[in-house]
Amino acid sequence: MSIEHSPPADTVPFPTTLRVRDRCFCLHAQRAARALARRFDLALKPVGLTNGQFSLLMALNRPEPPNMASVAALLAMDRTTLTALLKPLVRRGLVEALVDGTDRRNRRLVLTTAGQTALAAAMPIWTRENRRLEALFADPTRLRDDLNRLA
DSSP, X not given: OOOOOOOOTTOOOHHHHHHHHHHOHHHHHHHHHHHHHHHHHHHHGGGTOOHHHHHHHHHHOSSSOOBHHHHHHHTTOOHHHHHHHHHHHHHTTSEXXXXXXXXXXXXXXXXXXXXXXXXXXXXXXXXXXXXXXXXXXXXXXXXXXXXXXXX
């Protein structure tokens, strides 16, 4: 038995779907971002970090503890997402969230000694993976510059 189906007059034709699939910058960037995240998650697993946790620890590796707003801006995420990413790192003792001495409503994020040790253990892994990725691109510097322009 067949069910008759007539699409409404304002549907998007299938060739348009294929064109978007093949040309959409957003789709291609999302796919690449997920592939990169998986690659770094797998590489960093032996040191117990995800790619997002590594990026956050690196963002905290500064002479002065940053506030949450500046870290969220650097990582291009909202405070809610940053808070969720922080929780397991705080539980593991890699990061401390301290009350800001000048404004008690704010928190300063401090990389603990254990966090510094975890970051140091992850660096050779990151270096190796990043070199492997750079070798895939004809001009990795230009690619980074182009991605930064979008961000």
